[in-house]
Amino acid sequence: MRIERDIEVPTRTGSPILADVFLPDDDGAFPVLASISPYGKDVHWPDRYPLYELVPQHGHMVWETPDPEWWTARGYAVLRADTRGTGKSPGRMDLMSPGDSEDFYDVVEWAAQQPWANGKVASSGISWLAMMGWRVAELQPPHLAAIVAWEGATDFYRDFVYQGGLYAHGFIEFWWNRQITPQRNSDDGDDWREVLPRHPVLDDYHQAHIVDLDRVTAPVLSAGNWGALHVHLRGNIEGWARAASRDKWLVVHTGTHIDPYYAEWALDLQLRFLDRFLKDQPDRMDGVAPVRLAIRHGREVEWRDATDFPLPQTQWRELHLGDGVLDWEPPADAATVAYPASFDTAPVSEPLELTGPVALRLWLSADQDDLDVFARVQHIGADGEPIPAVGPQGGPVPMTLGWLKASHRETDAEKSLPYRPWHPHTREIPLAPDEPALLEVEIWPTSITLAPGERLRLELVPGDSDLGFMTHDHPDLHRPATTAAIHVGGDHASHLLVPVIPR
Numbered sequence: 001m002r003i004e005r006d007i008e009v010p011t012r013t014g015s016p017i018l019a020d021v022f023l024p025d026d027d028g029a030f031p032v033l034a035s036i037s038p039y040g041k042d043v044h045w046p047d048r049y050p051l052y053e054l055v056p057q058h059g060h061m062v063w064e065t066p067d068p069e070w071w072t073a074r075g076y077a078v079l080r081a082d083t084r085g086t087g088k089s090p091g092r093m094d095l096m097s098p099g100d101s102e103d104f105y106d107v108v109e110w111a112a113q114q115p116w117a118n119g120k121v122a123s124s125g126i127s128w129l130a131m132m133g134w135r136v137a138e139l140q141p142p143h144l145a146a147i148v149a150w151e152g153a154t155d156f157y158r159d160f161v162y163q164g165g166l167y168a169h170g171f172i173e174f175w176w177n178r179q180i181t182p183q184r185n186s187d188d189g190d191d192w193r194e195v196l197p198r199h200p201v202l203d204d205y206h207q208a209h210i211v212d213l214d215r216v217t218a219p220v221l222s223a224g225n226w227g228a229l230h231v232h233l234r235g236n237i238e239g240w241a242r243a244a245s246r247d248k249w250l251v252v253h254t255g256t257h258i259d260p261y262y263a264e265w266a267l268d269l270q271l272r273f274l275d276r277f278l279k280d281q282p283d284r285m286d287g288v289a290p291v292r293l294a295i296r297h298g299r300e301v302e303w304r305d306a307t308d309f310p311l312p313q314t315q316w317r318e319l320h321l322g323d324g325v326l327d328w329e330p331p332a333d334a335a336t337v338a339y340p341a342s343f344d345t346a347p348v349s350e351p352l353e354l355t356g357p358v359a360l361r362l363w364l365s366a367d368q369d370d371l372d373v374f375a376r377v378q379h380i381g382a383d384g385e386p387i388p389a390v391g392p393q394g395g396p397v398p399m400t401l402g403w404l405k406a407s408h409r410e411t412d413a414e415k416s417l418p419y420r421p422w423h424p425h426t427r428e429i430p431l432a433p434d435e436p437a438l439l440e441v442e443i444w445p446t447s448i449t450l451a452p453g454e455r456l457r458l459e460l461v462p463g464d465s466d467l468g469f470m471t472h473d474h475p476d477l478h479r480p481a482t483t484a485a486i487h488v489g490g491d492h493a494s495h496l497l498v499p500v501i502p503r
Contacts, residue, residue, distance in 0.1 A: 001023060001069065002022070002024075002025055005042075006020070007019050009107050011107075012106055013091070015091045017036070017083075017107055019107065020041050020042070020079070020080050020081075021111075022060065022072050023077050023116055024072045029116060030077040031077070031117070031118050031121070031122070032112065033077070033078050033122055033123075034107060034111055034124075035065050035081070035123065036104045037064070037081075037125070037129050037132065038082070038095060038128070038179070039062075039064070039179055039183060040087045043183070044059070044061065044062070048063045062080060064126035064127050064128070064261075065078075066078050075279070079107070084100065086184050087183050088185075092188045093188065093189030093190070094190060095189075095190070096132075096135065096156065097209070098208060104123075104136040105136055105139045105141045108121045108123075109141050112143030120277070120278040122144070122147060122274055122278055123136055123137070123146075123148065123149075124147070124270070126257070126261050127231075127232065129152075130147075130148075130152025131160075131235075134152060134153075134211045134235075134239055137215075137216045137218045137220075138212050138213075138215045138216055139215075145218065145219070146218055146221070146273065148273065148274070149222045149239060150261045151225055151228050152236060152239070153234070153236075154211040155211070156210050157202045157210065158425070160231055160235075161206075162200070162206075163472070164408065164423070165201075165403075165404065165405035165407070165425050166472035166477075166478070167196065167477045167478075169473055169474035170470060170471030170472070172196060173469075180192075197477060201426055202426050203426070213238075213244065216243040217243075219247040219276075220240060220249070221248075222239055222243075222250050223250075223266070224237055224253075225253055225257065226399075226445075226447055227254055227256075228392055229400060229444055229470070233444050234445075236252075237309065237445055240309075248290070249285070249289075249290055249291070250291045251269065251293075252293050252447075254301055254389070254390055256390065256393060272284045272285055272288065289307065291305070291307065291309045293306060294447070296389070296448060296449060309445075310419065310445075311356060311499070314356055314501060315502060316418065316419060316499060318497055319497075319498055320489075321343050321362075321458070321496065322335075322488050324342065325343055326456060326496060327345070330493055331488050331490075333490065334489040335489055336485040336486065336488070337488060339460055339462075339484035340461045341459075341460050342459045344380065344455050344456070344457045345455045345456045347382070347455050348452060348454060348455070351452065352449070352456075353450075354447070354449075354456070354500060355446070356447075356499030356501075357417075357442075357443070358400060358402070358419070358497065358498055358499070359421060359440065360439075360443055360497075361440060361496075363438055363486070363494050364436070365436045365437065365485050366406070366481060367482065367484075368433070368481070368482055370431060371405075371481040371484060372404075372462075372478060373402075373403065373404045373439060373441060374401070374463060374464055375403070375404075375459070376402075376459040377398060377401075377443060377448070377456065377496075378398050378457040378458075379450065379456065379457075380457050381454055382451070382452075382453035386457075397467065397470075399446050399448050400444050400445070403472065404442070406431050406439060406479075407428035407429055407430055409429065409437060410423060410424060410429055411424075412424050418497065421440035422442075436487050436492045462480045462481050463478070
């Protein structure tokens with residue numbers, strides 16, 4: 001392939017964005033796969049994350065971006081750019097701001113008009129690169145023909161930095177130190193570690209970073225990961241569901257945060273999708289269902305095609321909280337259970353599949369004006385031990401998670417769904433001491449299949465310090481429970497809404 005490095009791409013600001021371009025080694029005009037990030041277009045993969053050794057790491061591989069050798073061999077140009085204020089792009093760093101999106105817009109339009117381009121550009125990449133794909137699609141550049149959004153996010157506040165109103169302190173600190181600090185090229189610009197804690201509610205700052213999905217009309221291939229709890233899963237599903245695109249596909253897989261994007265099945269799907277919209281091959285996505293899900297059976301999966309998500313055949317059922325139990329029948333009498341607590345179903349007598357969103361209707365009282373609720377759903381084997389999901393770095397995580405700061409319990413009736421409450425997060429409403437309050441906790445979608453003898457467990461815990469850097473423990477923002485009670489049965493019955501899939 002031919003390589004052109006450090007190209008100065010002109011932008012509306014007058015300050016360039018620097019990019020590298022990889023081209024097939026023949027004459028022609030090619031469709032372009034574009035990405036932009038603050039991670040360094042020149043940083044060789046093993047120098048950033050040697051952990052992910054399953055991914056080919058030849059000399060041109062860069063973290064979370066398309067592999068230039070693979071794609072140029074199939075007739076695509078690959079463009080990688082440095083976000084303004086990072087790597088080789090000069091200027092003030094203002095991550096994921098409207099200006100950041102406009103820079104990517106200008107890169108897309110510049111690339112489409114080069115003599116080596118066929119006039120069609122797609123955004124593709126993992127994580128940050130996927131988020132920027134959603135953001136540039138919102139601006140509708142004329143030559144953006146599609147986006148491949150692999151484990152990204154669309155709602156800056158709810159998906160990324162304040163899940164359930166709880167600040168993702170551990171992740172932001174880890175990510176900024178590991179990914180941003182080494183690449184920023186000046187001290188000019190915001191430091192999220194300082195800025196984000198000053199914005200605990202969804203204000204104008206956050207709103208400017210949230211994608212307006214009503215304006216996303218480009219064809220979309222959105223890929224989520226059941227195990228990508230904390231940042232990526234919710235945004236890919238919500239993005240697919242709410243995007244205005246006529247042509248859109250959703251795939252939800254398992255595995256680490258990185259390996260699936262480069263797997264043979266994933267590359268085949270990406271190639272078919274991109275060939276259709278960037279090479280005018282209309283039959284390439286024939287036979288690809290709108291939704292493809294990896295249905296989890298313990299540590300094994302089987303693929304299922306569907307027409308929609310949640311699955312049309314879903315039977316929404318309530319598992320009622322009792323004294324340490326989850327039951328299809330409500331408790332006979334009203335009672336309280338001390339928080340934290342866990343609740344188990346009886347061992348199932350036949351296979352039980354739960355695939356889709358989960359929601360917790362929790363009545364809670366406390367002797368404090370606020371507290372952070374952490375909800376976990378676990379798959380318990382016949383031996384009584386949890387069967388964990390595969391997390392982003394390959395380690396164990398719960399089957400799914402949910403969070404809610406009690407003072408953020410207000411919901412928007414118009415935007416809420418029975419299985420997915422919608423919290424505005426625009427104000428804090430203190431708890432009245434020792435009075436029951438209803439908390440509608442959004443729990444991220446999951447796929448769990450219980451075999452005979454296995455159980456489902458709901459854990460309500462005071463924190464998440466055992467989940468590595470996936471913690472919500474900022475010293476000024478975290479509100480652990482001191483004395484709190486969960487109400488079960490009677491007028492304040494609590495239940496877990498689960499998506500039962502008929503056999």
